[in-house]
Each structure stands twice: as structure tokens, then as C-alpha cells.
Amino acid sequence: MSSDPAGTIYDIQGFSVQDGPGIRTTVFLKGCPLRCPWCHSPESRRFDIQLSWQSRRCIGTAVCGLCLVSCPRGAIVPAEGSQSTDTEDGLQLIRVDWDTCDDCGLCAAECPAGALSMWGKRYTVSEVVDRALRDRPFFEKSGGGVTISGGEPLSQAEFTLALLRALKENGLHTALDTTGFAPWAVVEKALPHVDLFLLDLKNMDGRAHNAAVGVPNQPILENARGIAAAGGKMQIRIPVIPRFNDSGGNLRALGKFVAELGEAVTLVQLLPYHALGVPKWERIKHDGPILEATAPSDKKIGELKAILEEYSLTIQVH
Ligand code: SF4
Ligand code: SF4
Structure with missing residues (x-):
């Protein structure tokens, strides 16, 4: 095991206020074992570094x-016909044949406009910690810290565990944004170094969960129980996805499950589906399918929130 392991990261965002308390630096790791069709960060799904193509920059x-x-x-190749050969100002654009591309990155290195670029870069733990420490004054003033997100950060277990440990050794607050789909042995090792888990729960119906995202919900639910039993703290995040998990029955089952986790859960966040991530899929080689649906109405979200409140949970709509 390396003393300074490296991981593949696709973004590091400072001044984030959506990923835990206070002002945070959020580190986004590449790679996820789930295949959610509503994913708004499709560039996070593959574990390797991959080509991205943004026509508007060409x-x-x-x-x-x-x-x-x-x-x-x-x-x-030059784009043709329905591949939008010309923009409004008459530029001849290009098209990437994703089946032929092997993500070698040579074109991105040449592109002067950033239209072709690479998603993902290798960073060592010490490089990420140095980056995070630059924001320490903001963490101290706001009660913030560092959030490790993804993708699924526990899939790069050696790197994530070493990063969490190093952040805590530097006295920083840590949050881990996770699908919860990881071996308990990994979660257990992370526990002493995580101040707050941001844990996604989607659907209590195991068959529907497996059919939609490609993995069972049982390990996720067991990990949530394990974190609670070990004294960990969690914010539960529930994406509200039309026709997948937005039924009253599912919200009741989720409410009951989360209530049973007791004081381990500090907050439940409802995250209504939106289609803002859909254009990102066009930028990369991907293995869809992609969900394109209408965002749930405020009325619908209000009804689901009211169901969860029956379980004496503190609910926030994001
Ligand atoms: S990443 Fe490599 S293989 Fe893919 S389009 Fe660019 S140069 Fe070609
Ligand atoms: S190198 Fe970049 S800017 Fe130049 S034609 Fe290719 S994509 Fe467009």
C-alpha cells in the first residue's frame, strides 16, 4: 500500500454550500457501480479518464x-448533416466517433479552445489535502470542511480512506457523499474519519431498485443500519425520480426505515429530479439509458415532504 496513494478525480470545487455544513471544498471522484438513468454527473460514472467534447467551445x-x-x-471527422455541421455563425464543427475513440487524449492536448478536454486527473492524497488547506480560513469562519463525493468515493477505497484520515489529521471536518453501495468492511474503516455521511436512499423496493440502477438496495440499507449502530451521523438524501420512487408507498417505507435509524439521522433532504444534466451525456461516450422526464411539481414535492414529516423527521427540499 502506497504511503501517498493516488485517486482519479474529475473536479475539485471550492466554496460549495450544497454538500454539508458551512463552506466546503468538494472533491469529486470518478467511478460509480450504479447506473442511475437520471444521473446528473454522467462524467462521474466511468472509473477511467475520458474524452469530453463541447461543441459550443469549438x-x-x-x-x-x-x-x-x-x-x-x-x-x-468533420460533422455532417444531422450532426450539426454548421453552427448559427457557420462554423464547420467536428464529430467524435465514440466507438473508435480510445480516450488517448492526444486531441485534447492539441485543442486550443478547450472544446476537447479530458474528464479526470490523478491526484495524490497530499495534493488534495494541500488544495483543501488553502480554504481552511473559510472552513473555520463557516463551520465547513471537505466533502468527498463522486461517483462513488468508496469504490476508490484505498485513496478515499487515506484522504479521510489525512484530512482529519489536519483537523478538518469531513463529509462523505455516498450511494452507500460498498462492502461494510470499507464503510467500517471510513467511520472513524467521517464526521457526516451524506447517504443516498432511493427505493425500498429491492426489485425496482435493482431494475433501475443495476445494484440491490440491501447492502445500502445494511450499511445505513451499521453506521447508525456505530454512532455515525447521517444526512439522508432522497432523489425524487418520476415513476421510479415518487409513490406515497415508497416514501412511507423510506420514512419508516429512516425513523428507525434514530438520532443518527440529522436531516433528510428531498432532491427533486431535474433535467439539467441531460446535455452532459452528449459530451461523452456513455452507456445510457438516459431518463428525460418532467420535474416533479412543487405540489407533489409538498405531498412527499408531508408523508416524511409523519415520521417526525426534519425535512429539507433542495
Ligand atoms: S482521445 Fe485519442 S482516440 Fe479519442 S478522438 Fe482524441 S485523439 Fe482520437
Ligand atoms: S482542435 Fe478544438 S477548436 Fe480546433 S477544430 Fe478541433 S475541437 Fe474545434
Whole structure:
């Protein structure tokens, strides 16, 4: 085991206020074992570093075209027809043949406009800690800290555990944003170094859960019980996804389960589905399917919130 292990990270965001208490630095790890069709960070799903293509940044092949000659596999071609050959200002754009691309990154290294770039970079634990410590004054003033998110951070277990340990050794508050889908042995090792778990719970119906996201809910529920029994603190996050988990029956089952976790749960957050992440799917090679649905109404969210409140839970709508 390395004394300074490295992990694959796709973003580090300072001044985050959505991922736990106070002002936070959030570290987003690549790779997730779940396949949620509503994922709003599809760039987080694969574990490897991958190519991203953003058409709006391209300055066109007439003045540039460097990517066309840089690709050793011929995976970049001028866009045609329905692939939006021309933008409104008449630029000839390119198209990535995702089946041929092997994410070597040569085109991204050449692209002067950042239209082609790579999602993901290797960082060591000490590099991330140094980055986080730059924000320490803001953590101290706001009661914030560092959140490790993803993807599923517990899938890069060696890196995440070492990072959590190092952050605590530096006196920083830690939050772990997790799907909960990880071996209990890993969760147990994380527990002493996590001040707050941000744990997603989606559907109490195991078959529906497995069918939609590709993994069973049983290990997630068992981990939630284990964290509570070990004295850990949790914010429970429930994404509200049309036709998947927005029934009154599911919310009652979730409410009952969460209430049984007792004082371990400090807050329950309802996260209504939105389609803002859908355009991101077009930027990468992906293994859909992609959910495109109408966001739940305020009335619907109000009804679901009222159901959870019957279980004496503190609810926040994000
Ligand atoms: S990342 Fe893909 S498209 Fe870019 S040069 Fe490599 S193979 Fe070609
Ligand atoms: S290198 Fe970048 S800016 Fe130039 S044509 Fe290719 S994608 Fe567009």
C-alpha cells in the first residue's frame, strides 16, 4: 500500500454550500457501480479518464482543425448533416466517433479552445489535502470542511480512506457523499474519519431498485443500519425520480426505515429530479439509458415532504 496513494478525480470545487455544513471544498471522484438513468454527473460514472467534447467551445475546422490530424485512430471527422455541421455563425464543427475513440487524449492536448478536454486527473492524497488547506480560513469562519463525493468515493477505497484520515489529521471536518453501495468492511474503516455521511436512499423496493440502477438496495440499507449502530451521523438524501420512487408507498417505507435509524439521522433532504444534466451525456461516450422526464411539481414535492414529516423527521427540499 502506497504511503501517498493516488485517486482519479474529475473536479475539485471550492466554496460549495450544497454538500454539508458551512463552506466546503468538494472533491469529486470518478467511478460509480450504479447506473442511475437520471444521473446528473454522467462524467462521474466511468472509473477511467475520458474524452469530453463541447461543441459550443469549438472555433471551427476552417481556422483550427488540429484535432482532425492529431487523432491516431481517425476518430474525429468533420460533422455532417444531422450532426450539426454548421453552427448559427457557420462554423464547420467536428464529430467524435465514440466507438473508435480510445480516450488517448492526444486531441485534447492539441485543442486550443478547450472544446476537447479530458474528464479526470490523478491526484495524490497530499495534493488534495494541500488544495483543501488553502480554504481552511473559510472552513473555520463557516463551520465547513471537505466533502468527498463522486461517483462513488468508496469504490476508490484505498485513496478515499487515506484522504479521510489525512484530512482529519489536519483537523478538518469531513463529509462523505455516498450511494452507500460498498462492502461494510470499507464503510467500517471510513467511520472513524467521517464526521457526516451524506447517504443516498432511493427505493425500498429491492426489485425496482435493482431494475433501475443495476445494484440491490440491501447492502445500502445494511450499511445505513451499521453506521447508525456505530454512532455515525447521517444526512439522508432522497432523489425524487418520476415513476421510479415518487409513490406515497415508497416514501412511507423510506420514512419508516429512516425513523428507525434514530438520532443518527440529522436531516433528510428531498432532491427533486431535474433535467439539467441531460446535455452532459452528449459530451461523452456513455452507456445510457438516459431518463428525460418532467420535474416533479412543487405540489407533489409538498405531498412527499408531508408523508416524511409523519415520521417526525426534519425535512429539507433542495
Ligand atoms: S482521445 Fe479519442 S478522438 Fe482524441 S485523439 Fe485519442 S482516440 Fe482520437
Ligand atoms: S482542435 Fe478544438 S477548436 Fe480546433 S477544430 Fe478541433 S475541437 Fe474545434
